[in-house]
Amino acid sequence: MSPTPAFVDKRPAPGLDNVVAAETILSHVDGQAGELVVRGYHLAELADWPFEQVLELLWSEQTAMNISARAIRSLLGEARLRSFELMQPLLPGLPSLTSVEALRLFLSSLPDYETTPHHLMAVAAVPVFTTAIIRSRQGLVPIAPDASLAHSADFLRMLSGTLPSPEKVRALDTYLTTVADHGLNASTFTARVIASTGAGLFSSVVGALCALKEPLHGGAPGPVLDMLDAIGTVAEIEPWLLGALGRGERLMGFGHRIYRVRDPRADVLKDAVSTLKEGSDRIAFAGKVEEAALALLKEKKPMRPLQTNVEFYTALLLEAVGFPRDSFTNVFAAGRMAGWTAHVLEQECTGRLIRPQSRYIGPDPK
Numbered sequence: 001m002s003p004t005p006a007f008v009d010k011r012p013a014p015g016l017d018n019v020v021a022a023e024t025i026l027s028h029v030d031g032q033a034g035e036l037v038v039r040g041y042h043l044a045e046l047a048d049w050p051f052e053q054v055l056e057l058l059w060s061e062q063t064a065m066n067i068s069a070r071a072i073r074s075l076l077g078e079a080r081l082r083s084f085e086l087m088q089p090l091l092p093g094l095p096s097l098t099s100v101e102a103l104r105l106f107l108s109s110l111p112d113y114e115t116t117p118h119h120l121m122a123v124a125a126v127p128v129f130t131t132a133i134i135r136s137r138q139g140l141v142p143i144a145p146d147a148s149l150a151h152s153a154d155f156l157r158m159l160s161g162t163l164p165s166p167e168k169v170r171a172l173d174t175y176l177t178t179v180a181d182h183g184l185n186a187s188t189f190t191a192r193v194i195a196s197t198g199a200g201l202f203s204s205v206v207g208a209l210c211a212l213k214e215p216l217h218g219g220a221p222g223p224v225l226d227m228l229d230a231i232g233t234v235a236e237i238e239p240w241l242l243g244a245l246g247r248g249e250r251l252m253g254f255g256h257r258i259y260r261v262r263d264p265r266a267d268v269l270k271d272a273v274s275t276l277k278e279g280s281d282r283i284a285f286a287g288k289v290e291e292a293a294l295a296l297l298k299e300k301k302p303m304r305p306l307q308t309n310v311e312f313y314t315a316l317l318l319e320a321v322g323f324p325r326d327s328f329t330n331v332f333a334a335g336r337m338a339g340w341t342a343h344v345l346e347q348e349c350t351g352r353l354i355r356p357q358s359r360y361i362g363p364d365p366k
Contacts, residue, residue, distance in 0.1 A: 022184055022192060023188045026058060026342050029183040036182055036264050043114035047268045051151050051176045051338070052076065058181060058342040059119065062349070074119070077147030079116050079124030080154060084144050086110065088127075100213050102133045103330045106211060110202045118201040119341035126334040131158035134327050153177060153363060155334070159322055167275055168321045174272040175317050178265045179310065179332055181339030187211040191340045195347040196354040202346045209333055220335070221332070222325035224253040224315035228286055237292045245300050251293050253312030255304075262307040279320035284318050 028037040037048050046054060053069040060066050067075070076168055087106055094102050106129040107122070132142035143158045152172040156164035164172075182188070182338040191208035195201070231240045246252060273283055290308055297306040318328055347354075 027181040062345040076124045080145035083125035083128040127155035130330040173271045176335035179335035192347040195344040208340045221311045221315040221328040255306040263309040264306040265310035276320045
């Protein structure tokens, strides 16, 4: 009598963990080693690159127009002007919308017949739309782009109305670069699924933004600042953290779905934040919170690897360069738009509809 074959569990992993759904030349995340590789470069190697150079890296070989970072800078400037023009009729509708809802509205308005290459337009539009949303919510008039400036410099100028310091421009460049691409995360996968239907780039990135909207993916940097505000003083750091852990609350800015060790993006952003003069007291206080939180997490949750993630220093950096916390998800989208567009272009080249199977576990027909 032959032995009974061993049971093979064919159920999909919850959340599709470890399921390979695409091959890509764009980025690789190694959660066990704490590494992020973007087209052959470790993230730390890209930290000082202008954002336009990162776009060149991600877009090269993906389009018929392989262009240099210098040309991308010029084309983005022109596309920012075009975005500002297209945005004007929608400004009256802003007061009733949240920041992300307003960005979704603006991105949805970009016409598929737009003659500017769509990947350029999508990247150019987000800073224009984001700063207009911020200023409108503050009762201020949106500022038109300056096409002669680099992308990050104009982003900050449209926010404040003044030319930013070189330190702030470098910090924002580092942030946009750091979050530009990160494997097949939820929003990027959404973009690729939509792109595989032939819906076009604008529809694909609007879907990606919708996937980014809530705290499980992309919406947590603001609450890091809420946590720092709630702690208040150095003397309250440990009592507050112990109280939060005792109530079973998550410490914002710690732990990640993929990384079993420290998120490499956290170190890059920590270095970038350390160069900023504005907010130095806040940054020093946050460093003490981080130190205490890591020690307590190691003590209280020894079986769970909970290290500092990208959100912790994202919050500090974006606050220091002048962004209000309710705009953080939109600024994140400004950086991740680089990866979204690159993945859409890559998916469109395959010409294959993404159509996975499901396993039926409902009742049999009567």
